[in-house]
Amino acid sequence: MSQYKEIATTLKNRIKTGDYETGQHLPSQKELADEFGTSRVTIQKALDELSNANLILRRQGSGTTVAPNSQSTLDILSSQYEGTTKLFEGRNKVTTQVLNFEIRLPNPHEQKRLAISSSTPVYDVLRLRNVDKEPYELDHSIMPLSVIQNLTEEIASGSIYKFIESTLNLKIGSSIRKITADTPQKNDQKYLKCNHGEPILQVSQTVHLSDGRAFEYSQTRHRYDKGGVIVINNSLSSNSLDV
């Protein structure tokens, strides 16, 4: 691990433990450089990490302070979006029912979203995730075999993300998601136990590896009383758009 990342982790922990309190000043960059026995530029790279995560506010002339909401931001960071399995890990019981698992050729829409040709086969996986035995989300994922291999129904009944990161040793990069509301369809009524008039929150996303290859196009549908997406935006990477 690089020095500036180690320092960033240390500083994050100091905020988490209240060593640096919300609203209070951090030591100056020069003091931190002395403490960690490094240069000011390295401290600045560490502070960049905290700044990107919205944990600190830097003001030229007056110093660096711990951001308001730093504690709730830390909560969100600690359960970063890496699939439903990780989100609920330890707190709730997640079970997954694989409703469909097949390999087929992609339709034109999927070809476009995944940037693959019509001859590249894809996994088509439909899963129902339950949290504490209550239906939580209905997930339909398309993954190209050119990127993801050796996926089985058994793996799909656990965490596909863990399989990709740990077993295939691939690094997940950026994603683009569109969040919309919709009326319940037949499958929503059947599996999520939605009645007529009970809205669905749908998240459509394409997820990429860090090398830029798209590895998943999915549509996830939530009951409106169990769904919701939280987005944190900073001026640096203003990354959310209402359409």
Add this chain to the structure above:
Amino acid sequence: MSQYKEIATTLKNRIKTGDYETGQHLPSQKELADEFGTSRVTIQKALDELSNANLILRRQGSGTTVAPNSQSTLDILSSQYEGTTKLFEGRNKVTTQVLNFEIRLPNPHEQKRLAISSSTPVYDVLRLRNVDKEPYELDHSIMPLSVIQNLTEEIASGSIYKFIESTLNLKIGSSIRKITADTPQKNDQKYLKCNHGEPILQVSQTVHLSDGRAFEYSQTRHRYDKGGVIVINNSLSSNSLDV
């Protein structure tokens, strides 16, 4: 404007105009440093900007390439979320009806979201935004007078964001948003012309200035057939969470 930001803008333009094509290599950092007559570190800071915006992919050993989707990412960046007025600027006609405009004291929920005391008065503004004469969104904003002053009903019928940035000369910083689906309420039926069974997409957000002060807590409700939120995530600032 600092040198690295100028260079970042130049490089973004080269991607926009197709000078650097999607998937193709950029010149190496050394070549760029020579071209711009600067050091490699400055080029790297410029590339950080593009990387944060998901416009490029950097691979140790093999070089920097223009990201897939760079063109659609540019589209999104060019209409960053700065209020509905800016989003539709030039393309559609946005009109705003101010349905309620008052100054009052905040309730406990609003006090918490805006981090203000019970004695700090707030503006309470309810607005209906129409795009091309069709109802688009119903927006309920709470803003503390300790931050925003001299707001009038006339200003509210235009763009409050432009007023804050241009007239008050304040800089907008981070925001935190929660996106949910909901059933239509009385106001939705009245103003957004929703029927029973037509879902609402709701965005609740708290927006901060760059100095960390919260200046707006709002709830915006969209017709399900005219709403949607797009979110771009990168590993750097993974900033979205399903709850």
Add this chain to the structure above:
DNA sequence: CAGTGGTCTAGACCACGTT
């Protein structure tokens, strides 16, 4: 004016991919 963060340099070494 003193102290803070922001920018920039010239050069060094390392980690990684490709050939």
Add this chain to the structure above:
DNA sequence: ACGTGGTCTAGACCACTGC
């Protein structure tokens, strides 16, 4: 082996804030 991007240094100057 070579070229790429990643990290790091020691020092400099600038911009801004607050006393």
